[in-house]
Amino acid sequence: MNHKFALYIAIVTTALVGCSGNDSTETVAPTEITAPTSEASVPVRDLGGLVVTIASWAEVKEPEVKVNAYDEALWEYRNEMMEKHNFKFEELALTKWNETLELFSTSTLAGEPAAEIFRFQSNYQASAINSGLAYDLTKVESINLDDPIWHEQVIEMSTVGDAVYGIAVEFEPKMGLYFNKRLFEEAGLDPDLLYDLQASGEWTWDKLWEISEKLTRDTDNDGVNDVYAQSLNLSRLFHIATLSNNGSYVGRDEDGKYFINLSSPETMEAFTWAADYIAQDFDLYPENWAGIDQLFLNAKVAMHIGDEWQAANFNREMEDDFGFVCFPKGPRATDYVVGMSDATWVIPNTFSPEEVEDIMFALELWNTPPPGYDGPDDWMTPFYPSYRDERAVEETLAIMFNPANAKIDYQNFIAGSVKTDGVASDVYWRSKTPAESVESMTPIWQVEIDKLNAAGNK
The missing domain is CATH 3.40.190.10 (Periplasmic binding protein-like II)
Structure with missing residues (x-):
């Protein structure tokens, strides 16, 4: 089985300048060189121990035994990001699929959302969007909704006027x-x-x-x-x-x-x-x-x-x-x-803009492919074991x-x-x-x- 992996090679070129050896007395102004900012010098974004919970009808946990190399790389990367940025991420079965809207509405109206993110089955997506309780994701400055990581059809379905109230990274192909x-x-x-x-x-x-x-x-x-x-x-x-x-x-x-x-x-x-x-x-x-x-x-x-x-x-x-x-x-x-009729993530509008920035930052990290599996065709890797x-x-x-x-x-x-x-x-x-x-x-x-x-x- 052939898998395509992207190979990135960094090449550093050093320019050598020599004297011409002539008698010219012309003064040449030195060239000002600005050293590039290294990754190590960029402050690490610290989420202060934030726990981001997705309220769902199914629990997603790290498996004790990883079924393949992709799963190993994925969970290794997720754990590394959680440690690096000081946060936790979890998807818990807090409700039934047809009771998510009630949990979202009652807890948000009470000012104490049961989770940072709610997962809605498509039958309830419109009600969640039209409830007046969902956060407008166009106001999140740290993410780009046009980024390919966010599924464009989900965004289209979740758009009301100029606002976007739902997001997802993928959908499950139907039929x-x-x-x-x-x-x-x-x-x-x-x-x-x-x-x-x-x-x-x-x-x-x-x-x-x-x-x-x-x-x-x-x-x-x-x-x-x-x-x-x-x-x-x-x-x-x-x-x-x-x-x-x-x-x-x-x-x-x-x-x-x-x-x-x-x-x-x-x-x-x-x-x-x-x-x-x-x-x-x-x-x-x-x-x-x-x-x-x-x-x-x-x-x-x-x-x-x-x-x-x-x-x-x-x-x-x-x-x-x-x-x-x-x-x-x-x-x-x-x-x-x-x-297409997969689930959509919605964030309650009771969170402050700063809190939503952190929630979305964690969500994007959680759904980023691990290094070595982020090439244009590497998304296929987890699917091969399911087919003949x-x-x-x-x-x-x-x-x-x-x-x-x-x-x-x-x-x-x-x-x-x-x-x-x-x-x-x-x-x-x-x-x-x-x-x-x-x-x-x-x-x-x-x-x-x-x-x-x-x-x-x-």
Whole structure:
């Protein structure tokens, strides 16, 4: 396995000046040389024992046994920075994911925030931003919000007017396509076919349909399919199809107003395609929703719409080799798209500007790659152990982690109030056409959109 590491070499050049040896009596003024300031002469920023806590629903602790060299370097660097700058950093499970907003609001209003930073699941991000209790990060002088370390789509989602109330360093790619290489071979397909199509730009809805026909097979000729193309996750299929066709469920205009985008040509085309796809019997529906991943693990289906984090589970539990690609492009898209709905960090506005400067300084240090892993491709290093091949990391994740390929859908902002996957359910059970389902849902969604816009105007 080849890893790319950046090599930085400092070259010090000494200029030698000699006399010409002539009889000239001209006086030459000496050149004033200013010695560069050494790193050692710059005062170390002392945070005075500050403890920065992220309030989350999961605890992140330094593992006793590091799984690889990257983890060793990362925690060594973090501990070195904490000692050097005299601070501590921790992420604690102080609340449940759906109770973070309550903890943030009550403790901040009481003037005693339960943490320096709160982690919000995307369903509650808008409420946190519009609460009037979040600190405007554009006022933090010591950080640059345009720095690549801060994810630009997260900042865009967290912007209200000229203010930015949320931040994150990365997001977890949502809704890529896992595939079983053995089942591809048994269907007469190259096991790396999807990688090759993705690399050539030919990975499209039409290709998925064509491949699904070959993967769905009755292997014992009893009239019942034994292998299906996909496990059927209705909400994910409809949503990633929408994003991959340059559509969305909820958009936001130039004035920051949210609007329902279900009836847009891009979204309606995606709904129609997804409805036609599931009507072909390409996918297998599990007996219960919790068993959908098991269908892929047990080789009952050849493909599976899943998130990046699932790779580690598949790698640990799956007997067959698997690959991972983006969902194919729809006809209205020019590039592959990855869904985005990860958590966002918010700082309470009860902290003083000086305190927030220190909090953000510590947060940036905590998320800085360790020396030796800060080259342009070194971010890939921690991902290799989760996959069976390098193409998943070097090709697919390279696309997915490019912010330009992350599609924002503000439907997450209302997902806690309305059933945003209702279109898929209505269509699957044949109760409505996509157009009829959108028409019936629009008034219900509009109520929540109006609330969202009203809160943003406060």
